Amino acid sequence: MKVTVFGIGYVGLVQAAVLADAGHSVCCVDIDESKIDALKQGVIPIFEPGLAAIVKENYQAGRLVFTTDPEQGVDFGELQFIAVGTPPDEDGSADLQYVLAVAETIALHMKSHKIIIDKSTVPVGTADRVAEKIKATLIQGNKAALEFDVVSNPEFLKEGAAVNDCKKPDRIIIGTDSSHAENAMRELYAPFNRNRDRIIVMDVRSAELTKYAANCMLATKISFMNEMSNLAEKLGADIEMVRQGIGADERIGYHFIYPGCGYGGSCFPKDVQALVRTANSIGYEAQILKSVEAVNAAQKYKIIEYINHYFKDGVQGKTFALWGLAFKPNTDDMREAPSRVIMEALWEMGARVHAFDPEAMEEAQRIYQGREHLSLMGTKEAALKQADALIICTEWQNFRAPDFEVIKQQLKYPVIFDGRNLYQPKTVEKYGLDYFSIGRQS
Ligand code: UGA
Numbered sequence: 001m002k003v004t005v006f007g008i009g010y011v012g013l014v015q016a017a018v019l020a021d022a023g024h025s026v027c028c029v030d031i032d033e034s035k036i037d038a039l040k041q042g043v044i045p046i047f048e049p050g051l052a053a054i055v056k057e058n059y060q061a062g063r064l065v066f067t068t069d070p071e072q073g074v075d076f077g078e079l080q081f082i083a084v085g086t087p088p089d090e091d092g093s094a095d096l097q098y099v100l101a102v103a104e105t106i107a108l109h110m111k112s113h114k115i116i117i118d119k120s121t122v123p124v125g126t127a128d129r130v131a132e133k134i135k136a137t138l139i140q141g142n143k144a145a146l147e148f149d150v151v152s153n154p155e156f157l158k159e160g161a162a163v164n165d166c167k168k169p170d171r172i173i174i175g176t177d178s179s180h181a182e183n184a185m186r187e188l189y190a191p192f193n194r195n196r197d198r199i200i201v202m203d204v205r206s207a208e209l210t211k212y213a214a215n216c217m218l219a220t221k222i223s224f225m226n227e228m229s230n231l232a233e234k235l236g237a238d239i240e241m242v243r244q245g246i247g248a249d250e251r252i253g254y255h256f257i258y259p260g261c262g263y264g265g266s267c268f269p270k271d272v273q274a275l276v277r278t279a280n281s282i283g284y285e286a287q288i289l290k291s292v293e294a295v296n297a298a299q300k301y302k303i304i305e306y307i308n309h310y311f312k313d314g315v316q317g318k319t320f321a322l323w324g325l326a327f328k329p330n331t332d333d334m335r336e337a338p339s340r341v342i343m344e345a346l347w348e349m350g351a352r353v354h355a356f357d358p359e360a361m362e363e364a365q366r367i368y369q370g371r372e373h374l375s376l377m378g379t380k381e382a383a384l385k386q387a388d389a390l391i392i393c394t395e396w397q398n399f400r401a402p403d404f405e406v407i408k409q410q411l412k413y414p415v416i417f418d419g420r421n422l423y424q425p426k427t428v429e430k431y432g433l434d435y436f437s438i439g440r441q442s
Contacts, residue, residue, distance in 0.1 A: 001188055002077035003027070006102045008035060008066070010046055010162070010266075011119055011155050012083030017051060018166040020058035022191035027065045029073035036066045047332040047359055050163040074109035079188060081153075082130070083119040092273035093281075094123050103130040107137035110146060115181045117151045121215075121271060123278050124208040127152050127175070149181035152204045154211035159265065160330030167192060172199045175207020212278075215271040216289055221256040222263050223295040229259035229439025239439025240421060259438045261393060261419030262299035264327030264336035269296070300341040303391055303417045306436040307346075310389075310415060316350035321387035321411070323380050324394025324420075325357035325364050332359040334367060338419060339393040347373045356383040358396050384410035395420040404431035 001024050005016040008030040020026045030036055035045055040059070044052045058064040067073060074080065084098040099120055106116060116134065118127055131150045138144050152175030157165045169192055174185045182201055186193075193199055202210070229239040239259050247254035263269070272293050279286035307315060327337035334340060343353050352373045355364060361376050368374050377383040380399065384390065389411055392399060400422055408414050408431050415434040416423075425442065428435040436442045 001025070001079065001184075003079045003081065003188065004029060004073045004077040005081040005083055005119075006030075006070075006073060006105070007082065007084030007098070007120070008032075008039065009083065009085055010048075010159070011157065012081065013039075013044075013046070013055070014048065014051060014157060014162045014166050015081065015083060015119060015155065016064060017054045017058060018163060018192075019188070020061075020063040021054045021167075023063070024188065025063050025065075025077075026058075027067060027073050027076035029067055029070055031068060033068050036068050039066045048162050049160065049330060054163065070105045071109045074106050074114070075111070078113065079115050079117060079184060080106050081117045081119045086120050086122055088270050088273060091277060093277035094121070094270075094274045096122065096126060096129065099126065100129065100133050103133040104137050107134040107143075108141060110138075110143070110148070113146070114148045115151060115184055116148060117153045117185075118208075119153055119155055121154060121211050121267070121274075122152075122208060123274060124205050124212075126208060127204045149176060149178040150204070151176045151178075151181050151185060152207035153185065154207060156211075156214065159333055160328065169198055173207045173210050174199060174201045175204040175210075176201065177203060212271055212275045215267055216275055216292070218256050219263060219268040219272050219296070220288060220292050222258070222260075222268075223292040223299070225257045225259045226262070226299045226438075227295050232439040233441070236441065237439075238441065242439075259421065260299075260395075261303055261338040261342070261438065262296045264338055265333065266335045269293075269336045272296075300338045301345065302438060303338075303342050303393075303419050303436075304345045306417050306442075307389070307391075310413075310417075310434070310436065314349065315346065315388075317352075318388040319352040319354060319386055320346055321377075321380075321383040321390045322353050322355045323357075323383065323390065323392045323399050324396055325355055325360040326394050326396075329394055329396045330359075332357075332363045334360050334363050337393070340367075342391060342393060342419075343368075343374065347371075354383040354385070354387050356380045357394065358398055381406060381410075388412045389415045389417065392416065392418045392420055392422060395422060404428060404433060407431070408433055 003024050004027045005012045006029050008028045016026045016028045042056050082099055082102045086094040089095045127150045138146055172189050176182050232239040243257050246252050272289050276286045276289050325339045354375050354377050356377045418437040421437045425435050
């Protein structure tokens, strides 16, 4: 099939590449000329395992086309994905200006029936607004007779596993009341729907809410566990034992119940806030979601609490080695990362940071360019040199079995503040190191 994707950001590029890899022809449209030029040269703007190879291969095979020309994009496919960003407004609600601008562009150039697919995470009711925008633009352009469908087809990609998630989806949600659009979407996703039927067709608004409900449920699990970890700490229990104990119940399960220094990324914080706003706008107070957000915001300061408890005279002039800048492993993304809250709090208190991350060094450089109290170090060992203490913010595989002897030798104060519970307290303490982790006794 011929498909157009507007917005070659994270979601758009992964979706386009995976569709092309399955044999579809995909035209990628973005207003950012430098990004499109770079993609044509094989330069991928994000770090995502497996993505560069399929982009290159399918571009060379002619199944992926990159352009900044919207007219070319609209002419290309009957299926038109909208995958542009929906950044949070000042009040936390999703900003739809880019989505609506693409809707207008499609209407301006369309000459035949189009199926417009909302892929971006958009509030309930957006498909209706997209349809209104298209209709109004068609009327203005004397093209009122042209027909179109708007479909909600949310993505469920995890950063770091996006290509795989896209190739092997748990479910494919199609929100539409048009049988023509449903059939086209079924054909599009047929290569990813083998062995068992993963397609769930529903009305548009339910599809839009499904996306938020999924992310908010996952964020709720994490904040719930973080709240339990705070209780465990105060009650003399070990949250890691509690986690295993409750995860064994299949109704609860082991996924997304890892306590830590808070969730980050471009999705959970934004989507929880956006749903709270949506609820407000219809006069409903989303009490659970507000608490999920509040617990997470507080959790990002947990490590700072431990540090203040340990360094009773303050940390002015102290240097902290910090392992893990990305909001989670296998990505270079630092959006809403706990590391940022922790580093910024340390700087505020007059401390220095020696940071290392296996992938996010360039991103840290971009965000904190010229920052006086930050040194970006080439290895995790280098970060320890001249440091007073060690902080861990991200559970990279490479941090799981460090040489504790070296840590002990390098640090001026033998202490690890671990925001991801990577080690057994007994093991660390055996090396003469103090160990503060989340929801356990230290
Ligand atoms: C999340 C969802 O998992 C995807 O299903 C969804 O498609 C995506 O948002 C999106 O809306 O686009 P992502 O933000 O890439 O994906 O990251 P996750 O793997 O979900 O991790 C989010 C955060 O939660 C990380 O900071 C992670 O460290 C934290 N986390 C996760 C915990 O603190 N504990 C856990 O048990 C699991």
